[in-house]
Structure formats: C-alpha cells, structure tokens
Amino acid sequence: MTPFDAAHWTREAESWAALSATPDRDNPLWPIYAPLISAKAEGRGMVIGQIGQTLDGRVATEGGRGEVINGAAAIVHLHRLRALVDAVVIGVGTALADDPRLTVRNTSGQSPARVILDPTGRLNDAALCLVADGARRIVVTTVDRSFGNGVETIRHAGPELVPAAILETLVRQGFDRVLIEGGPKTLSRFLAAGALDRLHVMIAPIILGSGQPGVQLPTAVSIAGAIKPATASYVLPEGDVLFDCDLRRP
Ligand SMILES: NC(=O)c1ccc[n+]([C@@H]2O[C@H](COP(=O)([O-])OP(=O)(O)OC[C@H]3O[C@@H](n4cnc5c(N)ncnc54)[C@H](OP(=O)(O)O)[C@@H]3O)[C@@H](O)[C@H]2O)c1
Numbered sequence: 001m002t003p004f005d006a007a008h009w010t011r012e013a014e015s016w017a018a019l020s021a022t023p024d025r026d027n028p029l030w031p032i033y034a035p036l037i038s039a040k041a042e043g044r045g046m047v048i049g050q051i052g053q054t055l056d057g058r059v060a061t062e063g064g065r066g067e068v069i070n071g072a073a074a075i076v077h078l079h080r081l082r083a084l085v086d087a088v089v090i091g092v093g094t095a096l097a098d099d100p101r102l103t104v105r106n107t108s109g110q111s112p113a114r115v116i117l118d119p120t121g122r123l124n125d126a127a128l129c130l131v132a133d134g135a136r137r138i139v140v141t142t143v144d145r146s147f148g149n150g151v152e153t154i155r156h157a158g159p160e161l162v163p164a165a166i167l168e169t170l171v172r173q174g175f176d177r178v179l180i181e182g183g184p185k186t187l188s189r190f191l192a193a194g195a196l197d198r199l200h201v202m203i204a205p206i207i208l209g210s211g212q213p214g215v216q217l218p219t220a221v222s223i224a225g226a227i228k229p230a231t232a233s234y235v236l237p238e239g240d241v242l243f244d245c246d247l248r249r250p
Contacts, residue, residue, distance in 0.1 A: 020083060020109060031232060032077075032244060035198055036084040036177060045176040047167060049187045050081060050200040051214055052240075058211035059184050066098040069204045071238025076106045078181075081200070083109025087138075087175035089166070090129070091186035092118040101128045102181070103135070111135045113175060117161055117186060121145035138173070140166060163195040188215045191227075191247075199229070199245040202236075 019027050023037060039046040052070040053059050061067065068075065082088055083104045094100065095116050103111040113136035114129045121143040123130070130137050130151050137151045142158030154169055156162075170178055180190050190196050201214075220226060229245035236242060 020080070032234060032242070033080065033084060035246075036081070039177055040084065043176070045171065045178075046197050047178045047180065047190070047195060048081065048085070048198040048200065049180040049190055049196045050078060050202070051182055051184065051187055052078075052202040052204065053214045054204055054206050054208045054211075056207050056209060057214050058208040059182070059214050060097070060212045061208065062211050064097070064211065066100070069206070070202050070240045071204070071236065072106075073236040073238060074202045074204075074240045074242070077200075077202070077236070077242065079104050079106040080109070081179050082112055082181075083107060085112050085175075085177040085179040087113040087115050087136075087170055087173075087177075088179045088181050089115040089117065089170075089186065090181050091183055092116060092122050093185060094181075094183040095123055095127050095129055097183070099128050100181075101131070103133065112179070113138060113173075115140060115166075115170065115175075117166065118145075119143070119158055119161055123147075125149075136173075140169065163190045163193040167195060184212065184214050184216065188217060191215060192217050194247075196247050199243075199247055201243040201245065203241045203243065205239040205241075 019029060020037060024030060036046060051059060052074060054069060088102050102114045115138045116123055116129060118139050119142045121141055123139060125147055130147060132150050139147060139151060139153045140156060140161060141153055142156055146153055156165060180187055228250055229247045230249040231243055231245045234242045
C-alpha cells in the first residue's frame with residue numbers, strides 16, 4: 001500500500017497540471033491516474049466508476065444530503081478524475097439529494113460535460129448541475145421533457161436505461177472517457193452490466209452503522225463467484241484509503 005503524507009500530496013498537487021498533460025512515470029501519482037491519462041493520449045475509451053464510503057460500506061446517512069464522507073485529499077482526487085474525463089455521469093437520485101455542481105474546482109483542469117440519468121423526468125430545472133457555465137449538460141431520459149437554458153435531452157426507450165446503450169450514446173456525442181460518479185444505484189447498474197473498466201472505491205476510516213449502502217449487485221451465491229479485480233491501494237493524508245480496481249484484469 002502506498003502512503004501519501006500531507007506534504008507529499010500537496011507537492012504532487014502542484015505538479016498535477018503537468019502530470020495530467022504529460023506522462024511522468026517518476027511521479028508517485030502516476031499509477032493512480034495513468035490509465036486515464038494514457039487512454040486520453042492514445043485516443044482510447046475508458047469508463048471509470050467511483051464511490052466514497054465508510055468502513056461499514058455506507059455512502060450517506062439515511063436521507064443524507066450532500067454531506068461528504070471522505071477527507072479533503074479524496075475530494076481533490078475526485079476532481080482530478082473529473083478533469084481527466086470527457087463526461088461525468090450521475091443518477092437523478094444524487095442530483096436530488098446532493099445537488100452537486102460536478103465541476104472541476106479543487107484542482108486545475110477543465111470541467112467535463114455533465115450527464116444526468118433521469119428516466120422519469122424528476123430532475124429540478126434549478127439543479128446546480130444544469131447551470132450554464134460552458135460545459136455541456138445532458139439529461140438522458142425516457143420521457144418527453146425539456147429544460148431550456150441550453151440543456152440537451154437525449155431520449156432512450158424505457159423503462160430501464162441500459163448502461164451499454166448510454167455509453168454508445170455518449171461515444172456518439174464525442175465522450176470517450178467517462179466517469180460514473182454515482183450514486184450507488186447508478187454505479188451498481190454499470191458494474192452489474194460489466195460496463196466499467198475501472199472502479200475507484202475511497203474508504204473513509206469511519207463507521208456509521210446505518211445509512212445508505214454502497215454497491216449492490218444481484219444475490220451472490222458464493223464467495224468464489226465474487227468479482228476479484230486486480231487492485232492497488234493508496235493511503236491519503238486524512239486516512240482515506242483508495243482502492244483502484246482494474247475490472248478488466250481479474
Ligand atoms: N459517497 C458517494 O460517493 C456518493 C456519490 C453519489 C451519491 N451518494 C449518495 O447516494 C444517495 C443517492 O443514491 P441513489 O442510488 O438513489 O442515487 P443515483 O444512483 O444517483 O440515482 C438513482 C436513480 O437514477 C436513475 N437511474 C440511474 N441509472 C439508471 C438506469 N440505468 N436506468 C434507469 N434509471 C436509472 C433512477 O431514477 P428513478 O428513480 O427516477 O427511476 C434511479 O433511481 C444520496 O444520499 C447521495 O448522497 C453518495
């Protein structure tokens with residue numbers, strides 16, 4: 001496991017802009033971001049999921065709204081992921097509960113397009129992720145709904161939005177590298193469909209004992225049948241541990 005102390009993380013943050021633009025194998029952060037940076041440099045697609053959770057696998061308190069589970073360095077990490085992708089995807093549950101902006105603010109880099117999966121048109125017109133700020137904003141839905149203010153809607157046949165079909169749509173829009181940022185239902189559907197190349201699980205050293213669960217898949221019949229990705233782990237300054245899972249390399 002690779003530990004990053006606070007000074008190290010900050011120092012690396014200073015060189016982040018250079019790293020995100022130019023491969024640098026000597027930078028200790030390189031292994032974490034190399035898959036996305038290399039995919040971009042080589043024009044390859046990549047779908048990465050991320051989730052922040054407690055030691056007991058909770059992503060939020062029951063009915064929790066926008067309270068962050070992980071520490072500041074983990075948020076920097078999440079913003080770095082956003083800066084490396086073409087589009088960030090969330091489900092409408094997260095948009096309604098947390099009202100995230102989904103922009104790059106805690107690091108340098110350009111904000112990706114924002115994509116909200118809203119099959120039945122529950123999204124509020126005033127949601128912060130729909131604010132016009134230069135980034136494309138796209139709602140994928142199965143109903144006839146428009147938002148104005150330059151927000152694009154893409155209609156799919158319902159009732160389910162099929163992950164592979166969503167990704168095909170995004171590629172057609174020019175989005176080859178995609179971050180599935182949550183919440184747990186959205187992430188679980190992409191994971192269950194085998195639609196993720198990588199998964200970043202950020203574990204905070206806290207125990208909630210109740211609250212909303214993280215990834216949930218169809219009932220497992222054996223431990224032997226579990227997904228066992230090749231995984232590297234990194235300790236962040238506040239004690240969060242990042243598990244970087246390569247789902248294409250069991
Ligand atoms: N810790 C973290 O990293 C993190 C990240 C994000 C969110 N959260 C927390 O997670 C909670 C929200 O969880 P959630 O699982 O409800 O959020 P979510 O995954 O953002 O939203 C789920 C909803 O999105 C729609 N959806 C997503 N994928 C779909 C698909 N393939 N087909 C059809 N509909 C799809 C459905 O909407 P309909 O219900 O309208 O059908 C579904 O109920 C909040 O408390 C938030 O704070 C935590």
